[in-house]
Every structure is written in C-alpha cells, then in structure tokens.
Amino acid sequence: MYRYDSMDTRLVRERVEEFRGQVQRRVAGALSEDEFRPLRLMNGLYLQRHAYMLRIAIPYGLLSAAQVRKLGFVAERYDRGFGHFTTRQNIQFNWIRLEDTPDLLGHLADVQMHAIQTSGNCVRNVSSDPEAGVAGDELLDVRPYCELLRQYKELHPEFMFLPRKFKVAFSGADTDRAATAVHDVGFRATRDAAGALAWRVYVGGGLGRTPRVAQLVHDSLPLEQCVSYLEAILRVYNLHGRRDNKYKARIKILVGDLGVSAFRDEVEAEWAQVPEAERALPAAAVARVAAMFDHVAYDPAAAAVTTHRARAERDPAFARWLRTNVRPHKVAGYNIVYLSLKHPGRPPGDASSDQLYAIADLAERFNHGYVQATYTQNLLLQYVANADLEAVYAALDAAGLATPNIGTLHDLICCPGLDYCSLANATSIGVAQEIQARFDDPDELEDIGPLSLHMSGCINACGHHHTGHIGILGIDKRGEEAYQIAVGGSPGVDDAAPAKVARILGAAVTRADVPEVIALLVATYREQRNPGETFLDTVDRVGVEPFKERVYG
Amino acid sequence: MAEPPRELMILDGAVAPRRYTLHDDVPDALAPQMAIPCDAWLRLREAGAPLIGVGLILEGDCDLRALRQHLTAIPFVALHITKFTDGRCYTHARRIRHLWGYPGTLLVYGDVLRDQLVYLWRVGVNAFYLRQDQDVRAAVQAFSLFTAFYQYGPVRPVSAAG
Structure with a gap:
C-alpha cells in the first residue's frame, strides 16, 4: 500500500486548513452559498435533504486497518453510527454538520485520508479492480498506476474547474471488475503487437440521463505514458467540453458530438505538444510506488x-x-x-x-x-x-458480514434515494429491502445464480440502473413514486461480453408491485434458461419480449 | 472598458497598484499597458501596427493556435474569467506559460476569487485583478496556504510522481 511521505502529509494538512478557512468565511457570510458550493463540493461536501453528506476518498478502494478503524470513529463521533460505501469505492457519511468538517478532516489526515475531489467538476477518485494484485486472471497489478494518477490529479491546478465531473477507472485483468466502460476514461491492460503490456484507453463512457458505453481511443498506449495521455484528454475536454448545459457537459457528449476519430485527432495533436521526454512517468517513480504494493510474503505451505x-x-x-x-x-x-x-x-x-x-x-x-x-x-x-x-x-x-449472497440478486447496487438525497424522485433503500425480503431463501438465490440488480432513485443513475442485469429507475409519476424496470444491462465483463445499456420493459410500476415484477422476471428466466445460462445469457438469447410479456402481457 | 478601474492588483505575490487597462474595443489611441481583444490585436499586427507595450485579452473560447508565432511580441496577456467555475483560462495559461515558454506577464481578471489564486499561480499566472468585492490584502495569504504540490510549480516543472 502506498505510504505517505512528508510531502503527501503536508499537502493533506494544508488542504484541511484551506477548507477550514473556507468554512469560516461561509459561516461568517463572506462567501455566498453559490460561491461556497463548488469549493465544498471539490472537497466532498454535499448538502442533502437532512444534513451535509461528506464523501471520503478511498483511492482505488484500498484501505489500511488503521483507516477502517478511523472510519468507525468518524461514524460514531460525527454520524449516526454508519458509513455508506459507494460504487466508486468511496465511503460517505450522511449526517455531518458543516462546522465539524474541518476537525473531521483533521482526524482523517492522521491516517492519510481526505475528501479531496470526491465531488465537484474535477478529476474524481481513481477506481480500480478490487481484486487488483491478487486476481488469478490478472495481466498487470494496476494499483501503482492508480496511485501515480491519484498524485497527478490531486489539486491539479489546470483541471479543478472542468465542464463537469471526470471519473477514471483501471482494470488489469481479463475480467473487468471496475466498470471501466462506464467511466469518462477507462484504462484496461492489454498486450501490444510485440507482446508487451500496454493500455487500451477508452473514453466517453457514463451513465446518468445519457448512458454511453466508452469507446476505444488508443489500443496500445505504453504503460508509463498513461498520465500524459490522460492530460491531453483532459486538456481537450477542458477547452471544448460544453459549459452551457450541465446535462450535456460530460466528456461523453463531446466525444459523441465530434466522433471518436476526430476526438482522437484532437487528443493526439494536444499530446504532440508535450515534449517526448516528458510523456513517460519517470521509471524511478513507478518503481518506488510499485514496490509499496509488492509486500505480501506468501507462505508456500x-x-x-x-x-x-x-x-x-x-x-x-x-x-x-x-x-x-x-x-x-x-x-x-x-x-x-x-x-x-x-x-x-x-x-x-x-x-x-x-x-x-x-x-x-x-x-x-x-x-x-x-x-x-x-x-x-x-x-x-x-x-x-x-x-x-x-x-x-x-x-x-x-459481525453480520457473512451473508452468503455475493453476486446474487441480494447483492444489489443501490443509491441512497429519497431517504437522503435531495435529487432523488423515489425511494431506493426501502425498495431494495423489499426485494431482498421477497427472495429470502438462500437455495433459491443460489439457483438463480449470478444476477446483478441495480437501482437508482433518479435519472442521475448513482445506482447504475442502466448496467444492471435488472435495472430499476425510480421516477416521480404525478406525485407518486413509480419504478421503470429494464433488463439486459451490463457494466461489461470482457471483450466477449461488453458493456451494454439495459432495455426498458414498459410503463413504470408502483412501489408495491416492484418485488412481484422482479419475481416474474426471475421466473421467466428460470423457465427459459438453458443449462448453465445466467440471467443475462438468457436475456441475450431470447430477447426482452418474453420478460415483457410476462410482466405486462 | 471591460472592467471598471480599481486601485490594487496582485503582482508576483505582492499587492501593487494596478497598471493595465482592459478594453473591449480598440481605443483611438493605443498606449502601453492597454490590452485589447486577441482578434483585434492579431489584425492590427498583420496590418503592421507597432503595438508597443499593447497586450491582448484572451477569452475562454479563444483559439490560441494563431497566437504562438507572435508570442515574443506580446508584452502581456490578460485572461478573462467570466465565471469562476469556468476553467478554460487555466489551460490557456498552462499552454502559454509552460508549453510555449512565454516569459511575459499573465494577468487574470473577471470573476476571480482568492480561492482560485493558488491554482492560477501554478499554471503560470503572475498578475491578478480580483473581483471588486475581494479583499486583495487578505487574498495574498492564499499563496502561502500550500507548500507541497504534486505537479509542476509556477516555474519549476517536476515529475508527475512528485
């Protein structure tokens, strides 16, 4: 694991003090809420329905025991006893008082943690394959590159006011467990024509109201050039991404408008301005960081x-x-x-x-x-x-952490929804629990097999409903909570099973009907499946019609 | 005038009297320390105007490519930040200062708050006209907030690894 040196430590401490000053100016009225908003967001602080929410960065999802213990302390001291882990491998606390945040961040700095760029229109936390370093199907341990990119993007002076948020994910294995295809930029390890490790770079993925699967922009980028190439992408985006409409400001819209070929040309032209000697990360820096991740002495016995x-x-x-x-x-x-x-x-x-x-x-x-x-x-x-x-x-x-449901219908991805989020149109958590209760037989869950259910309480898609094998989107239908059901989505597994957006089955259903609709979809799958087929395999083979027919027919 | 005249600016980390005037339209009589829009500056330059001491204004949406060949003749560049969440001028500054090696003054003006100063300084801006309501003397403290950076400094390029 990367260990801070004195410079990393100083930077995080100084950022805490800068934010303390910003909070003081806000409390004193010297900063308007309009001015404070982007400043607090780029330090992970949201204003939600009941309180402030603070999102804390977990770079590429990796935590030390001391950090986890500190998160427990934060939950106990500053929240109501809980933390909430997110799809981007961060953790957020939902009951934070503005005045407490500088001290809270001070406690985090004690264990080399912070909330820098966990929100805002800047480069967000770098996410990765959670099995990086230990996966059997791994070509490359991506964590050293994730860490180098973390350092590069942290308080990067050129890219703190991008048109919109910017998310990067890394995967170094055959199986993509980092959802790289739905990130603004995804780096996937590959081998180039000569057999050397390299990156396939994907750009323009994202969910929200305009779901897009990322497109290939470079098919064999040398490993050590990932940062400078990303900088060229960021520079093109910073200059040319739309700023007139926040719903059209993500890089996916720019890539779509230009076409990936023209976008690539822009990036290459920008990259060409960087002296060749400066394009690669210094080998010593890569080696220094990589050594920190190669630390476990396995017992041959x-x-x-x-x-x-x-x-x-x-x-x-x-x-x-x-x-x-x-x-x-x-x-x-x-x-x-x-x-x-x-x-x-x-x-x-x-x-x-x-x-x-x-x-x-x-x-x-x-x-x-x-x-x-x-x-x-x-x-x-x-x-x-x-x-x-x-x-x-x-x-x-x-500890209540051994529920045998990983990868099953119970293991659903879900946003906070109407319980916390001021953007939500509908409840997520309660509906998730109602679905879980409907499928309470572990034998049945195992028989159903791999099935990802993703649910969002609004079109912003924090629950990644577009990429669920079953996707649920909560909407407001004439003042009532209602739920659109879709099937066949995937964040992408590998080249043979790429990412795709789930297809909506029909009109939204009431909250009370959601568990039964899910049960109908599962029953359809169990009737239609061939031996060995997963839910997604069956949808791919038979199409959505049998599912639609069962629910609406 | 693009901006009403005020008294103070920050220049190279210190408070100083303002010395530049910013013009949306080309004045009848051009003089040193005036800045005019980029396209007007280039047009006059092509026409052979001397433009002694006359700087140019860059907006976020300006295309900088035509500028590069004239860099040595430009005494100062004024970057106009119309809204403080608009980051385009940061890339302009980085390109002009670090990638093209421009040695002259880079000024920012417009919706400029103290919270932007460290970032702007680090992409190569060395002169600041803060927004009217900002306390210039207090804002100077922003330069001493950080002593550690992962990326390049205002002058000294360092590795991405820090």
Whole structure:
C-alpha cells in the first residue's frame, strides 16, 4: 500500500486548513452559498435533504486497518453510527454538520485520508479492480498506476474547474471488475503487437440521463505514458467540453458530438505538444510506488492446509459461504474473501461503526492489515490463507458480514434515494429491502445464480440502473413514486461480453408491485434458461419480449 | 472598458497598484499597458501596427493556435474569467506559460476569487485583478496556504510522481 511521505502529509494538512478557512468565511457570510458550493463540493461536501453528506476518498478502494478503524470513529463521533460505501469505492457519511468538517478532516489526515475531489467538476477518485494484485486472471497489478494518477490529479491546478465531473477507472485483468466502460476514461491492460503490456484507453463512457458505453481511443498506449495521455484528454475536454448545459457537459457528449476519430485527432495533436521526454512517468517513480504494493510474503505451505474443506463437508452454511463469498486467489492456498454489506434489513453498502472496528481487527489478524472496497458496494479481504478461513468466517458471521449472497440478486447496487438525497424522485433503500425480503431463501438465490440488480432513485443513475442485469429507475409519476424496470444491462465483463445499456420493459410500476415484477422476471428466466445460462445469457438469447410479456402481457 | 478601474492588483505575490487597462474595443489611441481583444490585436499586427507595450485579452473560447508565432511580441496577456467555475483560462495559461515558454506577464481578471489564486499561480499566472468585492490584502495569504504540490510549480516543472 502506498505510504505517505512528508510531502503527501503536508499537502493533506494544508488542504484541511484551506477548507477550514473556507468554512469560516461561509459561516461568517463572506462567501455566498453559490460561491461556497463548488469549493465544498471539490472537497466532498454535499448538502442533502437532512444534513451535509461528506464523501471520503478511498483511492482505488484500498484501505489500511488503521483507516477502517478511523472510519468507525468518524461514524460514531460525527454520524449516526454508519458509513455508506459507494460504487466508486468511496465511503460517505450522511449526517455531518458543516462546522465539524474541518476537525473531521483533521482526524482523517492522521491516517492519510481526505475528501479531496470526491465531488465537484474535477478529476474524481481513481477506481480500480478490487481484486487488483491478487486476481488469478490478472495481466498487470494496476494499483501503482492508480496511485501515480491519484498524485497527478490531486489539486491539479489546470483541471479543478472542468465542464463537469471526470471519473477514471483501471482494470488489469481479463475480467473487468471496475466498470471501466462506464467511466469518462477507462484504462484496461492489454498486450501490444510485440507482446508487451500496454493500455487500451477508452473514453466517453457514463451513465446518468445519457448512458454511453466508452469507446476505444488508443489500443496500445505504453504503460508509463498513461498520465500524459490522460492530460491531453483532459486538456481537450477542458477547452471544448460544453459549459452551457450541465446535462450535456460530460466528456461523453463531446466525444459523441465530434466522433471518436476526430476526438482522437484532437487528443493526439494536444499530446504532440508535450515534449517526448516528458510523456513517460519517470521509471524511478513507478518503481518506488510499485514496490509499496509488492509486500505480501506468501507462505508456500498454505496450500497444504485443507481443513476448511472438511468443515464444508459437515457444515452446509459454511460450505455455502465458501461457494458464494470466497473467490480464487492467484496464489494457491490463499483466498479472496468478500464481506457482504448487503445484509437484508440494512441499507445496501452500509457498515456500522462496530462493524468497521471488527473489520479493522480482522484485517490485522488475517489480511496483512488491508481491506479493499469494491464497485459492488462490498468489501473484501484479499490475502486470507486457507488455514484462516474458518476463523474469518466465524468473525464475519458474528459481525453480520457473512451473508452468503455475493453476486446474487441480494447483492444489489443501490443509491441512497429519497431517504437522503435531495435529487432523488423515489425511494431506493426501502425498495431494495423489499426485494431482498421477497427472495429470502438462500437455495433459491443460489439457483438463480449470478444476477446483478441495480437501482437508482433518479435519472442521475448513482445506482447504475442502466448496467444492471435488472435495472430499476425510480421516477416521480404525478406525485407518486413509480419504478421503470429494464433488463439486459451490463457494466461489461470482457471483450466477449461488453458493456451494454439495459432495455426498458414498459410503463413504470408502483412501489408495491416492484418485488412481484422482479419475481416474474426471475421466473421467466428460470423457465427459459438453458443449462448453465445466467440471467443475462438468457436475456441475450431470447430477447426482452418474453420478460415483457410476462410482466405486462 | 471591460472592467471598471480599481486601485490594487496582485503582482508576483505582492499587492501593487494596478497598471493595465482592459478594453473591449480598440481605443483611438493605443498606449502601453492597454490590452485589447486577441482578434483585434492579431489584425492590427498583420496590418503592421507597432503595438508597443499593447497586450491582448484572451477569452475562454479563444483559439490560441494563431497566437504562438507572435508570442515574443506580446508584452502581456490578460485572461478573462467570466465565471469562476469556468476553467478554460487555466489551460490557456498552462499552454502559454509552460508549453510555449512565454516569459511575459499573465494577468487574470473577471470573476476571480482568492480561492482560485493558488491554482492560477501554478499554471503560470503572475498578475491578478480580483473581483471588486475581494479583499486583495487578505487574498495574498492564499499563496502561502500550500507548500507541497504534486505537479509542476509556477516555474519549476517536476515529475508527475512528485
């Protein structure tokens, strides 16, 4: 994990003091709300329905145990005992007082954390494959590049007032677990014609009211040139992105208007102005940062321990948890253990302060002191040895974090909706819980298999409804909450299964009908599926008509 | 005049009397320290006007490409920020100062608040006309808020890795 040196530490501290001054000027009336808004947003502070919400950056989702413990403290001291993990691997707190934020940020700075650029029209937190560094299908550990980009973009003087927000994601594996195709820029590791590692660079993806799948802008960019190439993209966007209409200001609109070929030409022309010697990250800088991520000494004897298999033979609950929540690791004898934050009865993505403390302890005992946040609003431990699986399971179970539902219909992505968000048109959390309650049989969930359900409480699509195998969009229909249902979306898995936008089935349904509609869609899938087919496979093969017919026919 | 005259500016990190005048239209008599719109400046230049000491104004939507060949003849450039959330002039400044190596004064004016000063300074701006209601003397403190940066400084380019 990257460790701050004295300069990183100074910068974060100085940013806290700058923000303290801005808050004081706002409280004293020297800054109007219109002026304060962009300043607080670029430091992660939103004004929501009931209070301020503070979004804290978790660069590429990677946390230390000390950081998790501090988040537990923040939840306890400054919130109502909960934190909410987001699809971009950040965490947000929903009950923050403006006057408390400078001190809160001071506490975060103690553990090398901050809220810099977690909102606002600037380059946001860099997100990545949560299994980076440990995935069996990995070409490249992207975390050093994520960190170098984090440093590059943090308080970058040229790009703090972009036309609109700008999100970057990295994936270094065959399977894209970072939803790169729906980011403003996505970097995916590949091999060039000579077999060397390189980036495929995608641009112009995004959701919201104009969902777009990102397009390929460079097919083999040398690894160390990712920052300078991104700078050229940012410069073109900063100058030419629309500023007259915030709904048309994202880079996806510029790419769409120009066409990706003309956009590429603009970027190349801009890039050509950067002296060639300055295009690559210094090798020493890459090596220094990379060394910080190559830190786990694996035990060659770990694979010989198989006691967990014997336990699974006699304990069906443990066996189910192994099947659903534990993933293979690149090193034999080690496991990637997902912590489910989708416990029925709790808002998806929420963790209590007590859970955060428990997770920090677990990370220290069994995971070399690390915790990783995922795109799907869960957490994972990526270095769990076979010998520790039973103890980890027991601790997670006791903390309410072992619900065996990773990748199932229960593991839904969901925005805060009308409960917190001032933009929302409809409830999300309550509907999510009603759906979870409708499918309360773990055998049935396992039989249904991989199914991503994404739900947003408004068209801004924070719950990524466009990319759910089932997508739900809450709308306001003549003063009543109503829900549009779509099927067949995906954030993209690999070249054979690219990202796509879900197709709406028909007129919006009432909140009370949502769980039954989902049940009808699932029943249709189970009737129509061929052996081995997932929900999405079946939709791809039979189309949306059978589903539409079942719900509306 | 694009901006009403006021007394103070920030120049190279210190408070100083304002010395430039900004003109939306070309005055009958041009004089040093006046700035006129970019297209007018280029037109006069093409026509052979001496333009001694006359600077030019860049708006966010200006295309800078035609400017590069004249850089050495431009005594100062005034960047007009019409709305403080509009970041285009930051890229103009970065391009002129860092990529093209312009040594002259880069001035910003318009909707300029103290919260922008460090960013503007770091893309190469060295002269600031703050918005009318801003306290210029208090704003100068903004330059000492940060002692650490990941990117290039106002003069010294450093690696992206910091």
